[in-house]
Structure formats: C-alpha cells, structure tokens
Amino acid sequence: MKFGTVPVGEAVGAVAAHSIRAGAISLRKGATVTDAIAAGLAEAGVAEIVAVRLEPGDVDENAAAERLASRLSGSFIRAEKPFTGRVNLFAQAAGVLRIDVAAIDAFNSVDEAITVATLPALKAVVEGELVATVKIIPYAVPQEQVERAIAALNADAAVSVAPYRATKVAVISTLLPGLKPSVVDKTLRVMRERLQPAQALLSADDRVPHEAGPLAQAIAKHADGEAGIIVVFGASAITDRRDVIPQALVEAGGSVAHLGMPVDPGNLLMLGEIAGKPVIGAPGCARSPKENSFDWVLQRHLAGIPVTRADAQRMGVGGLLMEIVSRPQPRLPGAGTPRLPAGIVLAAGRSTRMGPDNKLLQNLRGKPILRHAVEAQLAAGLDPVIVVTGHQREQVEAVLVGLPVTCVHNRDYAEGLSSSLRAGVAALPAQAPAVLVSLGDMPNVTAQVIEGLVEGFAQRPEALAVVPTLLGNRGNPVLLARDLFPAVTLLSGDRGARRLLEEAGDRVVEIAFDDPAIALDVDTPEALRALRD
Secondary structure (H helix, E strand, C coil): CCCEEHHHHHHCCEEEEEEEEEECCCCCCCEEEEEEHHHHHHHHHCEEEEEECCCCCCEHHHHHHHHHHHHHHHCCCCEECEECEEEEECCCCCEEEEECHHHHHHHHCCCCEEEEEECCCCEEECCCCEEEEEECCCCCCEHHHHHHHHCCCCCCCEEEECCCCCCCEEEEEEEEECCCCHHHHHHHHHHHHHHHCCCCCEEEEEEEEEEHHHHHHHHHHHHHCCEEEEEEECCCCCCCCCCHHHHHHCCCCCCCEEEEEEEECCCCCHHHEECCCCEEEEHHHCCCCCHHHHHHHHHHCCCCCCCCHHHHHCCCCCCEECCCCCCCCCCCCCCCCCCEEEEEEEEECCCCCCCCCHHHHECCCCHHHHHHHHHHHHHCCCCCCEEEEHHHHHHHHCCCCCCCEEECCCHHHHHCCCHHHHHHCCCCCCCCCCCEEECCCCCCCCCCHHHHCCCHHHHHCCCCCCEEEEECEEEEEEEHHHHHHHHHCCCCCCCHHHHHHHHHHHHHEEEEECHHHHCCCCCCCHHHHHHHH
C-alpha cells in the first residue's frame, strides 16, 4: 500500500486519507477519488491531496475486517457489516462471554495494522450487547498478514457466548436466633433478581438451623432433587473447612473443592459438589445485589461453565471489584497518625432473658462471652478500653482479669442501657476523638469490623457517628464522635444511642458489611446453644 501526497491529476482511483472541502467538492476520508472529484478539486485550486493507493496483494480494510471477524466469531455471535475497516461483534443470546485470551493476544501480535478488542473474558452479557470489535488501522493490509492473523487463532472460535440454560436453583438458608426472618426474605428477593437475566427458577427455599446435621439433610435432599444448582446462605460466615457449611456438605456425601476467593467483596465463598451438582456456599455480601464473587460463580454455572479450584484462583486480577471502606487504606505520605478512638463495652445488664445465669459469663469457644467482645476492641487498638459493669459486678470483673481495661461501675444499671452509656462516656479521657461502643453479648464481632468503622471515621472526620449495616439494616458496634458526647449525658431509658443516630441524620456514615455478626447477640439459652453447636 502506498501512502503519501499525490498531485490531484494523478489521484484518480486512489483513496483519500483525509476529508477535504473545496469549492463544490466534499471529499470524505476513505472515499475513492473519481475523475469528477479530481477535476472539481483542481478547479477549486487544490493541487495535491494525501491519498492511499492499494498495491497487488493488498486487501481492502473492509474486506480484511469482514474476513477476520468471520473467523473470530463463534456460537451466538453476530457480526455487523464492515464500515471504515471496522466490524462490531454482538451477542445473540444472554449468557457468559467466552474469550480465548491466548488466541486474541496472538492475533493482536501479528501486525500493528490488525486489531481486535473484546469485553473481559467470562463477563455476563445480554442479547444485543457489543462484545468485540475488529479494526483494521490503515486502509488496506497485505493478504499475507491477514493469513498470518487467521493462522494465529486456534481451531475453535476465539469469541463466543455460552448462553444461559433453563436451570432450577435450590436455596438453603441456615438460621440462628438473632438472624431476623426479614434478612432471609430480602436475601431471597435479591437471589430471584440475580436469576432473572438467565430465566432460571428459584425452585426451593429451605430454612434450617445453623447446624451440620439439619443442613446435611437439606443438601442431600436437593442432591436427589430437581435443582441443578444448590446455594447455601449461612447465618454465620464460612471461615474454615471444618465450619458448619463445609462439614454439612461432606456429611451429605459431597466434597469441598475450594474455600476462599481472591475476589473482594466475596472472599468467604465455598465451591463444592454433590451428585454432579455444584454447591455454592455464598459469602455474606451475596445477600446484597452489589457485584461480588458470588455473581461470577453463579453466572458461569447458569451458563453451564464449570468453576474449578484453578478457575477460582485465577480470579484475582480484576477481582478487586470496588473500594471498600471497611478495609484499612494506605495513608498519604507524610500524614500523621491520628489518635484512635477509645472503646466502651457495655456489660451491666441483668440478663433476664437468659434465665438465672448471666449471659456475659457463659462459656463460648473456651472463654466467657464478654471476654470475646472486650478482646476484639483491644485487638483493634482502641485505647483506652472501658468496661461498664453493673449486675454481678464482681463476677464480671473477674472474667476480665489480665486484660488491660478499665472497669467502671454503673450503680444505676437498672435504669437501662443509656445509664451505662452515660457512665462510660463520663470516664473517657479528654483527648478521645471518638468512642466505639460494643455490646458485651455480641461475641462474634471481630476486630476487623471495628477497624472498618474506625477507618470510616478517619475518612469522614466530619461524621457524628459511624455504624455498620447488613442488608441496609443497622447493627452494632457503633462509633460516636466527640461532638455527640454532650448529648449522651441527656439520654434515658433502654434505647442507647438510637435516638442520637436518628437526630444526626446524614452525618451518620453507614458502612456495609457481609458479616451477620453485627446483628447477632446472645440473649437467650437458644441463641447460646446455636452458637455452641
């Protein structure tokens, strides 16, 4: 292909490299110069133009793009007609986009004049969506290069869509006493919305105690049933292969392929199998409609694409789906380290719903329930940590021996939660910028949750409060800024800081977590048994 400046009188049959307006002539880029156009340009005073002339063995840009697009296109891909050296490829069905990444890389390495761009491999697509575009950069390419680009591709088409299949999905939800039915109901609504693009059916909604035995029975039932995919939403996150959900799958006769994903949100996802059916242990964030690892895995299964352990391990690149305020962020160079908030653990209540025993003193995972809550604050670096006591003061203080905490006794504990909150705030040092308030009967709240709230406050120092949410519902613990301390002294009754949060309005920062622990307290013998099982 020849490219360069050409006298107008010699340009007939050549292709204009640029658009030209002169006199009555409007010559579009890429148009062929005719005798009439050349004469008109000359009459308008144009002596020369930049033009392209094909040589023997050259392939016109549109012809080259059309041939290459045809070779790239696989099942459920439609190629539009070529225009200016471009052919767009569209999905002909909803499903998951399959890309032969190595073949695309080899194709693009043949010649700088020959290119194809695609959406990410294994992305969910809808019918009619643009999934790839072939573009020839110059006005023509040598036939030899076209052949080389074709040869770089494998036998199978490099771009195709795996369409969704008509699939039935069974959902099993495990329950703990503190998990509200409304949370499970909302989870099922979100799940139906996820299935709608694939026209898949949520065929079962089973709810069982968060125990390996009942869950194993439910999994085994669906292994023999009509559902093609089994999804388990746990009342508590899966943190180990010996946890309730993996254990139940094994007891039912299935196997755990992989636990843990290099995708965030959605690290705590389990891949399993039983009777040839995939079993997905959903992470807590899958209760939300926001994209997470569960979407990636579910979409592939709905399209009939297996997800292996190796597949999961390759999801890390691109797996950071959003900036998550609940994760510690790097500080700017030179930024000073702000003083951390103080901590208050409320441990003064009479524990009437537990019966004759003080719930805070009950053993859970080798230590009293209260000690779990206190140690989480200490692990998060809060300083000082103040424990407000009341009922059975001596016994409560005894289980904290050896911990670097300050115990403050609330003589008026019978008046309700607000009296303990007032006592704790009154004992705070003057330099405390904020305080994080935990409930002593929430032993599953981790230091990571506390750190997330502290980081949220560091990023929004104008906030009056920072609270965790699960599916849009507020939970505990709660961080209160110093500006709220005077209002705390006016609280009464058993509502704690709820009224202050309502009055603070949009100066309350909500941070979404996928951890049910922020909504689970241990108020009753039934709740305690469920956590012990």
